[in-house]
Amino acid sequence: MAASISITTPDDWHLHLRDGAMLQAVVGxxxxxxxxxxVMPNLAPPVTDTTMALAYRQRILDCLPADTGFDPVMSLYxxxxxxxxxxxxxxxxxxxxxxxxxxxxxxxxxxxxxxNIARVMTVLEAMADQGVVLQVHxxxxxxxxxxxxxxxxxxxxxxxxxxxxxxxxxxxxxxxTTRDGIDFVRGSGDNVAATLTAHHLLFSRNDLFRRGxxxxxxxxxxxxxxxxxxxxxxxxxxxxxxxFLGTDSAPHLRGRKEHSCGCAGIYTAHGALELYAEVFESMxxxxxxxxxxxxxGADFYRLPRNSGQVTLEQVEWEVPAxxxxxxxxxxxxxxxxxxxxxxxxxxxxxxxxxx
Ligand code: DOR
Ligand code: ZN
Numbered sequence: 001m002a003a004s005i006s007i008t009t010p011d012d013w014h015l016h017l018r019d020g021a022m023l024q025a026v027v028g029x030x031x032x033x034x035x036x037x038x039v040m041p042n043l044a045p046p047v048t049d050t051t052m053a054l055a056y057r058q059r060i061l062d063c064l065p066a067d068t069g070f071d072p073v074m075s076l077y078x079x080x081x082x083x084x085x086x087x088x089x090x091x092x093x094x095x096x097x098x099x100x101x102x103x104x105x106x107x108x109x110x111x112x113x114x115x116n117i118a119r120v121m122t123v124l125e126a127m128a129d130q131g132v133v134l135q136v137h138x139x140x141x142x143x144x145x146x147x148x149x150x151x152x153x154x155x156x157x158x159x160x161x162x163x164x165x166x167x168x169x170x171x172x173x174x175x176x177t178t179r180d181g182i183d184f185v186r187g188s189g190d191n192v193a194a195t196l197t198a199h200h201l202l203f204s205r206n207d208l209f210r211r212g213x214x215x216x217x218x219x220x221x222x223x224x225x226x227x228x229x230x231x232x233x234x235x236x237x238x239x240x241x242x243x244f245l246g247t248d249s250a251p252h253l254r255g256r257k258e259h260s261c262g263c264a265g266i267y268t269a270h271g272a273l274e275l276y277a278e279v280f281e282s283m284x285x286x287x288x289x290x291x292x293x294x295x296x297g298a299d300f301y302r303l304p305r306n307s308g309q310v311t312l313e314q315v316e317w318e319v320p321a322x323x324x325x326x327x328x329x330x331x332x333x334x335x336x337x338x339x340x341x342x343x344x345x346x347x348x349x350x351x352x353x354x355x
Pocket of ligand 2: 015248
């Protein structure tokens with residue numbers, strides 16, 4: 001019989017679902033694996049308040065069977081114009097779990113992001129007062145800063161001062177990619193946590209350039225050198241409650257990835273748990289997967305842990321070459337598709353159908 005592992009049903013604390021045909025194409029993958037996911041607000045236009053988030057949440061649910069157990073948890077897009085009233089509305093909604101800070105220009109659909117942290121200090125103070133979590137894309141946007149250093153510089157210039165000035169604010173450093181980020185979280189006490197993606201655990205920047213340039217390995221923050229990957233791996237399997245699962249699965253159409261100016265984002269929702277299981281197995285730490293995937297995030301967000309279980313079996317399966325999207329790919333011509341991570345390759349863990 002194949003080896004297997006059962007864990008409490010997990011949650012994905014950082015996810016891009018998009019809208020329209022793309023949403024329809026991807027949401028089933030996440031709903032099949034996770035009970036909850038924190039849905040990112042970087043749509044065009046961005047999801048800036050609770051009313052917009054609840055409408056978006058309903059569009060997500062409308063793509064799924066009526067009896068779905070999937071519970072989308074929404075993050076709102078912080079802008080220079082976010083009001084104290086919208087912090088209050090967010091705090092009161094059971095479906096909203098925080099605001100996302102995108103430094104303006106840092107990544108996909110971040111143009112409406114925050115131009116200077118000083119401009120949102122009163123809003124951040126209101127969030128701290130009301131226990132609303134700040135999710136952070138932790139990169140500076142200054143073109144003069146090397147792309148591989150942008151997380152470390154952001155921590156030094158923005159996050160550490162914010163933490164010092166407003167220690168009550170609860171912060172998640174999303175998709176942490178550096179040893180600097182791990183050290184910052186470890187040194188910051190219970191109000192600061194970080195999510196870790198499967199791709200930053202599995203790969204280093206060498207994988208971006210393995211015998212050619214590989215657009216499907218391009219994401220932001222960009223993959224870092226091996227020594228940073230090792231720090232992430234140690235943190236993930238450490239059992240420390242401040243590190244938890246957030247895939248940052250970010251679908252883009254093939255034509256927008258395989259392009260002279262390709263979009264940032266790696267699609268992992270088709271095999272998210274399987275990819276994390278591979279990571280934890282490689283670290284001989286499968287016993288730490290449950291805390292990371294199912295307990296620490298819920299605890300940080302002060303939500304109940306899930307009650308069900310999922311089982312992963314050590315069975316090989318081949319990742320499809322692509323997943324179709326019911327629209328035209330204007331950059332490429334023809335029908336649209338998403339190229340998932342490890343397309344055409346074999347994964348060695350497989351999630352069993354749930355009873
Ligand atoms: O690689 C990324 N893709 N990083 C982000 O921060 C945004 C995301 C997206 O929305 O495509
Ligand atoms: Zn993201």
